[in-house]
Amino acid sequence: MIKVQHINKYFGEVHALNNIHFHVPKASICGFIGPNGAGKTTTMRILTTLDSSDSGDAWINGYHIFHDAYQVRREIGYMPDYYGTYPAITVAEYLDFFARAYKLKTPYRQQRIQKVSNFTELTGLLKRPVEGLSKGQKQRLSLTRILLPNPSVLLLDEPAAGLDPRARIELRELLKLLVKEGKSIFISSHILTELADLIDHVVIIHQGAIAYSGLLNQLSLNQHTQGHAYTLEVADENTPIRRLLLEHPAIQEVSGDQQFIHFYFDTQQYRIEELIQHIVEKGIPLCQIFRRKDHLEDIFMAVTDKNE
């Protein structure tokens, strides 16, 4: 469980974290989303006791991050946005080093390395030099490293950055398995598609302030915009449909190609039926029009736009 209350952090004149306040319940997987430079890594570093805040408090599993820093470190596993490998060392030696650093005793240490390596499918690479691993393998090595002490809370900072699609899918499957084991995962990312199928809670940070925090399924686009997202398919690609949509006062952010057009429609002041009628009257042949499921990207854009 993570509880953060009114954390502020300044870097000189820059107010990097502005009264950060959120809560992540036990055994949940929470996405921490925000654009680059929003303050995700700074928050992560404060939560992992690597940095201090200028004001405010935070607790992990009930331990205060400043007053019980050493205890907090026993509760968490932190995977930063870099691999942190060493030259002239094999995977087995690397894991042995961290297992020792986590104070795992001799018979258990080897067993634990073996067990976690099996879980992350790293067993075949134990004799390989760390420097020679691919990005995906290094990421699995980082995950193995943080799982060695069996922490109850995992803080992952941009874990899928730089990974190919296959490695991303593998990582996502591993994280799902960890959630099933009862671990709480706090995962930051600016690539929202990789989080959408994974998280149950979400914290959105924008320009150092929390724009939203809570359950993902309670977060809908409608809360943050006056409309809904729609997709429209036309039979003839050469019709002036795009111009027509752009001229309509209820429509925002028209995107897509000539056949499938995405847009936001203000449902509070206008009715979608009127739009359909208007298009038909203009002689544009419509194949279909449907309301899209709220995408995390759309919600994120709406939330951050609202907070601009």
Add this chain to the structure above:
Amino acid sequence: MLTQITTWLDDRLNPIMVKEVYQGYREKTFISGLSTILLLALLGYLIIAYSNDSYINNGKDFFNFLLVLTGLITLFSIPSSSANQLRNEISSNTLDLITITHLSAWTIISGRFQAAGIKVLLLFAYIGPFAIASFLLGGIGVSTILFRLILLLLAVALFSSFLLLSNTLSIFGHQYTLLSRGIQGVSTMLFAPMVLIVLVNVPDNVFTSVSFDTATIYFILYYLFLILVICFFHLRLAADLLQAKGIRSFYRSKITLLIALILSVIAIFASNVLLSSSLSYPLTHNNIRSLIMLALLVFYIFSLFWSSYVPQHRLTFSPMTRYFFSDGYFPTLRFVFVSTCTVILSSYFLSHNSNDLWVGVFFFSQFCFFTGIAYFLRALGRSPHSAIIYQLWLLGLFIITVMISIIVFSFNHHASKLPSIIHVFMPLSIIDTTRYILQAQVWNFIPLFLGLAFAFLGKGIIYNKNKKRKK
């Protein structure tokens, strides 16, 4: 029972130390280079000793050579390497990964210190047979050998702890990284040559005539304890600096500093003990010049070991001028040039001895020669092969050194200038260097030009490789 004890011990080993040993074990280039130097130096001495009557019982000279070589590695390489690794860990943020494990900041810092200690002890074990050989050559006693090595060990401990502390400053940002590098460079150049001069110049009777009466034992224990307390203070302060600002506390550092200060005050009050000791600063005549020359020798030795670690990264495609004047090699060359000029001109203005200028030329020329060739070899192909070529190249030059030494010591060496000319290409001289440098005169510039030519050639190869890759 034995398994239980080893398991118990294994669990209590400092993880940082274990990792450092894992990594250090793989530094084969260093070990093979050192083996080459030691074996050939011993061979040279043995040949000289048995071919020239005046060189019998010259184990002391050989041990001094061994001590200087060991001192150079232990005082220059090992503490700097430990401190550099700490600084790199800070700058690359990998220290964070260790900090959030269950290790305390103290364990992290002391682990590095222990690793440096283990490396020094391994090196001592490694030079052990050679120290025995120096004893068998005659002219030096066991107590002299042991005391000098113990003093060296203490100096390394003190220096390692100081460098670890100064490099911890990197945690405050880039400016402090530069500051810590500056502190490391200056302190290494000042402290290490001074220790080596002291160790070599301490009269033998200081060690041979030690009577273990109560006053001497107190004296030894006092210094031992003081050094350990100062080491502890350095490490404790470094550990406190590693903590995040919110949880940083200098409590233990302050207590340690207090103890160190009290100890020092006691020493001032008991100064009659210090003044009566024959272990006072043993620098004799012409010491400043010796210090300066030894500092240059350090550059010289460093150039040999460092040149096999020339940066291997391929430069990005950029204008030709950038290839030839801006990556890791030429800035280093400029640094060595400025340092050599500073040291040599200081010496010249102190002693008004123009011979020093030739010594400066010789050292800088040597640096260019070896690093230039190493750079060229690295540019040719992949590092493992070029490292082997470099080792063979070093080996060949050592053989020449030994052969020239035999010629010089066996025959009349005043007649020909040839040994002087060959000498300008020698990587490590075991003969009277200064005289040959002066005899060689302008020949001292030849290695410099050759080295630069090889370096430019290497740059050109890298430039062309990148150009092809870009296409």
